[in-house]
Amino acid sequence: MTATIAMHSALQELNQALDAPRVQGALGPWRKAVSERIAFVRDCLNREGPVASEGWLADRSKLMARERHSLLDRVLTVSARMEQSEVDLLRMEIKRLMVDINHHVQRLHDLAYDDVEMEVGGSE
Helix, strand or coil: CHHHHHHHHHHHHHHHHHHCCCECCECHHHHHHHHHHHHHHHHHHHHCCCCCCCHHHHHHHHHHHHHHHHHHHHHHHHHHCCCCCCHHHHHHHHHHHHHHHHHHHHHHHHHHHHHHHHHHCCCC
8 A cells, every 4th residue: 555655645746846836938947846756656656566466357457567567658758858848738748647647546446456355255
């Protein structure tokens, strides 16, 4: 659950950095703050481990791993464009990425819940 708390914190800090006031002509501090927060999100995604490696949830777990790799690719792409991209477009792209990461985290929670429910005996 610590990874979930770290991801939540990383996304919250990134959101705050994105929403911070920007001074026209002096966007360096804003870009730096956003870059640092994106790096924290990337680190959280990198630390994410498999939820289920066998049984009926293995395919969903593999799907989650592929989704995580796709999100990591998007994070790396946006990070590489931090200095060149127009700020408003970059901000919108990162906000969309954050929504997708939140959905990914929710699907991870669902997968972990299903794994525990199956082990405990679930409702039948």
